[in-house]
Amino acid sequence: MAQDLQPGSIIIPDWHQCAESKDFFSRILYKKKRKQFGLLESPAMAPQAAVDTVQYKVFLSGKNGVGKTSLAARLAGLRIPSMHYETTGIETIVLYWPVKLRESGRVLFFRLQLWDCGENALRRFDHLLPSCKEQVDAVLFLFSFTDRTSFDDLPNQIARWSGPSDRVVKMVVGTKFDLFMHSDVTQREVRQFQETQGLPVLCTGGEVSDGLGDVANFLNGLAERLWHQDCMAATLDRRPTQCREGALI
Amino acid sequence: MMLQDGSTQILCLTAQSGVPLFSRGASKQLPFSVIGSLNGVHMFGDGQGVALSGCQTDCGGRVVWRVFHDSVMLIAVNGGHRSGGVVQGHVKGEELFLERLLENVWNCMVLVLGRDELTGMKNVERLKKDLRSCFGLIDQLLEDGHRGVMGNLTHCADCLLPPDPALVQEAVDGFTRSVDSEFGCLVVRGRIAAATEKWWRLAPQEVVLLSALMRTLSASGSASCDYPVFLPQGSPTVAHRLLRFQLLPGADVCVLCGPAPTLHKAQSDLVRQFWSPLAETLRDCLAVGERCLPAAVILRAPEILALLVVNREARRSVSCVRAGADDSPALPSRPRCWELLRLFYVFAVTRYFGQEEAPAPGAPAEEGADSRSGASGDFVAGLSHQPLQCYLVTEECKCYGLQTPQHQLFLLCPLSVPTFALRNVATQTLSAVTADTGF
Numbered sequence: 001m002a003q004d005l006q007p008g009s010i011i012i013p014d015w016h017q018c019a020e021s022k023d024f025f026s027r028i029l030y031k032k033k034r035k036q037f038g039l040l041e042s043p044a045m046a047p048q049a050a051v052d053t054v055q056y057k058v059f060l061s062g063k064n065g066v067g068k069t070s071l072a073a074r075l076a077g078l079r080i081p082s083m084h085y086e087t088t089g090i091e092t093i094v095l096y097w098p099v100k101l102r103e104s105g106r107v108l109f110f111r112l113q114l115w116d117c118g119e120n121a122l123r124r125f126d127h128l129l130p131s132c133k134e135q136v137d138a139v140l141f142l143f144s145f146t147d148r149t150s151f152d153d154l155p156n157q158i159a160r161w162s163g164p165s166d167r168v169v170k171m172v173v174g175t176k177f178d179l180f181m182h183s184d185v186t187q188r189e190v191r192q193f194q195e196t197q198g199l200p201v202l203c204t205g206g207e208v209s210d211g212l213g214d215v216a217n218f219l220n221g222l223a224e225r226l227w228h229q230d231c232m233a234a235t236l237d238r239r240p241t242q243c244r245e246g247a248l249i
Numbered sequence: 250m251m252l253q254d255g256s257t258q259i260l261c262l263t264a265q266s267g268v269p270l271f272s273r274g275a276s277k278q279l280p281f282s283v284i285g286s287l288n289g290v291h292m293f294g295d296g297q298g299v300a301l302s303g304c305q306t307d308c309g310g311r312v313v314w315r316v317f318h319d320s321v322m323l324i325a326v327n328g329g330h331r332s333g334g335v336v337q338g339h340v341k342g343e344e345l346f347l348e349r350l351l352e353n354v355w356n357c358m359v360l361v362l363g364r365d366e367l368t369g370m371k372n373v374e375r376l377k378k379d380l381r382s383c384f385g386l387i388d389q390l391l392e393d394g395h396r397g398v399m400g401n402l403t404h405c406a407d408c409l410l411p412p413d414p415a416l417v418q419e420a421v422d423g424f425t426r427s428v429d430s431e432f433g434c435l436v437v438r439g440r441i442a443a444a445t446e447k448w449w450r451l452a453p454q455e456v457v458l459l460s461a462l463m464r465t466l467s468a469s470g471s472a473s474c475d476y477p478v479f480l481p482q483g484s485p486t487v488a489h490r491l492l493r494f495q496l497l498p499g500a501d502v503c504v505l506c507g508p509a510p511t512l513h514k515a516q517s518d519l520v521r522q523f524w525s526p527l528a529e530t531l532r533d534c535l536a537v538g539e540r541c542l543p544a545a546v547i548l549r550a551p552e553i554l555a556l557l558v559v560n561r562e563a564r565r566s567v568s569c570v571r572a573g574a575d576d577s578p579a580l581p582s583r584p585r586c587w588e589l590l591r592l593f594y595v596f597a598v599t600r601y602f603g604q605e606e607a608p609a610p611g612a613p614a615e616e617g618a619d620s621r622s623g624a625s626g627d628f629v630a631g632l633s634h635q636p637l638q639c640y641l642v643t644e645e646c647k648c649y650g651l652q653t654p655q656h657q658l659f660l661l662c663p664l665s666v667p668t669f670a671l672r673n674v675a676t677q678t679l680s681a682v683t684a685d686t687g688f
């Protein structure tokens with residue numbers, strides 16, 4: 001169902017550039033950089049302008065060194081590690097992202113928790129993967145443009161998530177797109193893959209400017225699919241979408 | 250030496266065959282031939298029934314060797330300081346520093362991989378690959394020195410004294426119990442602000458190492474973690490789970506626990522329940538900042554460049570540099586103050602005070618190792634009494650050391666403080682830090 005989704009059909013795509021969004025985006029910025037939120041914090045709006053928050057758990061899957069930790073940092077506006085230090089357990093990153101729904105004009109804060117676990121740690125310790133899968137809402141399958149095997153392994157990885165996990169948004173992310181000079185994977189192969197698997201593929205990489213533009217497309221796309229999945233689920237089993245919403249403190 | 254001034258490099262080889270496993274530190278790596286020779290001389294000694302533990306080059310470089318469990322050899326190579334000075338030219342001191350470093354590096358390796366993996370040595374190529382997962386923590390240790398962390402050297406945990414210790418203590422205890430654990434601690438700005446009683450009963454090296462791990466995790470900005478960790482002393486072959494939650498940026502709580510609860514559950518059910526009411530208290534802890542001492546502790550700031558207070562029995566320490574408002578460029582910079590503080594600590598404990606020794610890991614009941622780094626050097630051996638105070642005047646600062654049965658104080662003062670006043674400043678500082686805080 002996800003592949004039928006037209007980008008921008010649910011969420012207004014370039015909303016961060018509109019003047020009216022400024023008040024919302026200013027809540028996730030500090031001195032023009034993305035603000036860090038501890039678990040006890042959240043972006044606070046003025047009481048009369050209170051906005052609902054919806055929470056999702058997103059798991060990053062991919063081979064050792066493809067750039068899971070870097071992607072999480074990039075999306076949350078944190079410092080991207082310049083060296084590859086293996087992630088030797090699970091690390092999660094929380095980020096907030098305001099969106100405007102096209103139909104109702106309603107504004108929501110998406111609270112995305114990205115779950116990142118080093119591939120070697122996953123292999124060495126059996127209890128980590130089940131923990132990552134617990135109540136997960138989306139999986140991002142990462143491959144790196146500079147690592148052919150990570151691309152070839154994708155069908156395998158995706159297969160492991162088929163079956164009971166039909167309530168999971170699945171997307172593919174190509175990392176290190178900036179290193180196209182050393183690319184091991186061609187654009188054509190990516191297009192082909194996209195068609196056969198029926199999964200959306202996003203590409204990231206390169207320098208980050210401080211702005212929101214780098215990640216807006218990515219986060220809106222992810223948010224849109226998560227929201228869509230919830231709406232579908234709600235119409236199927238009348239599960240109220242409200243169950244994700246938490247009041248802001 | 251082929252290393253830059255003052256930089257330290259760690260080499261790791263298999264003890265049996267001398268196959269290089271990794272090297273860390275120093276931007277310029279030592280050439281392979283040098284690594285081979287360093288291994289060679291050690292092996293030669295071994296063949297003659299002599300354990301080579303350390304040596305010094307004529308231009309102040311230093312090498313320390315240590316074999317762990319007959320399986321891994323670690324070598325620390327220090328380029329030496331050309332800037333010399335009384336404090337730095339001190340042989341015993343440099344060795345203590347490097348020995349501690351090797352011990353910490355080995356503990357890092359055990360913490361991440363477990364001892365079996367390191368001593369099994371089934372497949373060297375695989376071990377080499379697996380060891381990469383320790384680099385993050387090892388590099389953190391090598392860099393800690395520049396960030397005002399003393400625990401790696403003192404093996405006393407770096408602490409921050411919160412303004413309201415009872416409140417945070419209660420929260421840490423309660424939260425730890427709620428995840429079915431007895432081991433929990435609150436880390437503020439990389440220093441322990443409160444911990445459960447059991448946490449303090451972990452081996453001092455473990456407490457220090459877990460603090461280093463927390464600093465690494467906290468610096469990445471992640472919201473929570475579930476890390477498998479082996480405890481180098483307490484549980485070297487069975488991994489525990491280290492759960493860590495970033496309550497506010499700079500304030501993290503962590504617990505060591507068994508299979509339950511899952512990270513997801515602990516985070517969504519327990520973190521807010523226990524810590525939301527304490528958000529303001531945590532902000533107050535953060536406000537203590539680099540001073541590590543609550544505002545209620547009043548120091549004679551202009552007369553103090555840096556201080557380190559060690560609680561000998563509890564094996565905890567507080568330290569800070571340039572806490573005063575005086576930002577005069579004539580005074581040594583903050584990083585330099587940290588360096589001087591470390592140097593003076595090493596100087597004072599190796600020469601006069603002796604430091605409490607925790608059981609060394611690695612070789613079982615190694616005779617030489619403990620006595621070598623434990624007691625003080627030849628100088629003190631000639632004394633019939635235990636020195637209680639010492640001082641040192643250098644070109645950059647004046648230093649004063651003071652020890653009581655419970656505490657040790659290491660103090661640096663600007664040159665402008667008259668030497669005769671040092672003792673007075675020192676005793677007042679020690680009582681200011683310890684009296685009301687109960688440290």
Ligand SMILES: Nc1nc2c(ncn2[C@@H]2O[C@H](COP(=O)(O)OP(=O)(O)OP(=O)(O)O)[C@@H](O)[C@H]2O)c(=O)[nH]1
Pocket residue numbers: 062063064065066067068069070071081082083084085086087088117118119120175176177178179204205206
């Ligand atoms: N040029 C470029 N480098 C990247 C990009 N993403 C990651 N890297 C680099 O690739 C290396 C590995 O990235 P990590 O994010 O640490 O990899 P990981 O997937 O988390 O690896 P494990 O934790 O070991 O499973 C690092 O040196 C990053 O700097 C990218 O988009 N562009």
Ligand SMILES: [Mg+2]
Pocket residue numbers: 068069070085086087116117118
């Ligand atoms: Mg990683």
